Amino acid sequence: DQQVKQNSPSLSVQEGRISILNCDYTxxxxxxxxxxxxxxxxxPTFLISISSIKDKNEDGRFTVFLNKSAKHLSLHIVPxxxxxxxxxxxxxxxxxxxxxxYKLTFGKGTLLTVNP
Amino acid sequence: xxGVSQDPRHKIxxxxxxVTFRCDPISEHNRLYWYRQTLGQGPEFLTYFxxxxxxxxxxxxxxxxxxxxxxxxxxxxxxxxxxQGDSAMYLCASSYPNIKLAVRQETQxxxxxxxxxxx
Numbered sequence: 001d002q003q004v005k006q007n008s009p010s011l012s013v014q015e016g017r018i019s020i021l022n023c024d025y026t027x028x029x030x031x032x033x034x035x036x037x038x039x040x041x042x043x044p045t046f047l048i049s050i051s052s053i054k055d056k057n058e059d060g061r062f063t064v065f066l067n068k069s070a071k072h073l074s075l076h077i078v079p080x081x082x083x084x085x086x087x088x089x090x091x092x093x094x095x096x097x098x099x100x101x102y103k104l105t106f107g108k109g110t111l112l113t114v115n116p
Numbered sequence: 117x118x119g120v121s122q123d124p125r126h127k128i129x130x131x132x133x134x135v136t137f138r139c140d141p142i143s144e145h146n147r148l149y150w151y152r153q154t155l156g157q158g159p160e161f162l163t164y165f166x167x168x169x170x171x172x173x174x175x176x177x178x179x180x181x182x183x184x185x186x187x188x189x190x191x192x193x194x195x196x197x198x199x200q201g202d203s204a205m206y207l208c209a210s211s212y213p214n215i216k217l218a219v220r221q222e223t224q225x226x227x228x229x230x231x232x233x234x235x
Binding site: 105 | 120122147149151156157158159160161164171172174207209223224225226227228229231
């Protein structure tokens with residue numbers, strides 16, 4: 001049962017254009033969402049996160065949008081650069097009774113290729 | 117801040133052998149996590165420590181797997197009697213709860229991983 005889904009295995013965009021990576025989730029208890037970027041043979045690198053109390057969070061070229069009613073989030077990268085080429089993972093956590101999130105549930109990832 | 121480190125980065129072993137991996141978290145982080153990633157999949161949660169206490173174990177962690185964090189600093193993950201299905205990237209992450217936020221949420225920072233190949 002895949003609780004976090006990234007339905008596009010790959011995405012190719014031109015340098016300078018917008019990249020939009022999508023993520024859907026099924027667990028309504030998820031309340032914190034994160035995007036990680038991963039290069040081959042390296043660990044995931046944290047990019048940006050959003051709490052369920054917000055619908056948008058922006059950090060430089062990266063913006064994450066959250067639509068709770070649709071259980072959907074997206075990561076926008078503007079402008080895209082060749083160095084952004086990597087696998088992007090969407091992840092989510094849910095608060096447990098102690099009041100602090102812990103384990104991450106990941107999607108399968110989307111391979112972004114930014115062409116010069 | 118040197119980040120999360122893992123050792124070794126690569127390990128090749130024969131089926132039936134035991135292997136042990138080490139993770140050194142970011143120094144002020146009291147939470148430590150182990151994940152496993154196989155080809156084409158996202159990382160999957162294995163286990164979690166708060167200080168030296170192991171608070172959660174996934175059903176993915178069979179009896180052949182054991183993790184420790186004896187002094188609440190570094191952690192080890194041991195796999196006994198390795199099987200070919202254990203071949204994967206083993207990732208360690210650490211975090212520190214941000215209690216200043218109205219909602220207690222935290223970001224996990226990952227190490228470079230240990231790639232295990234069982235022949």
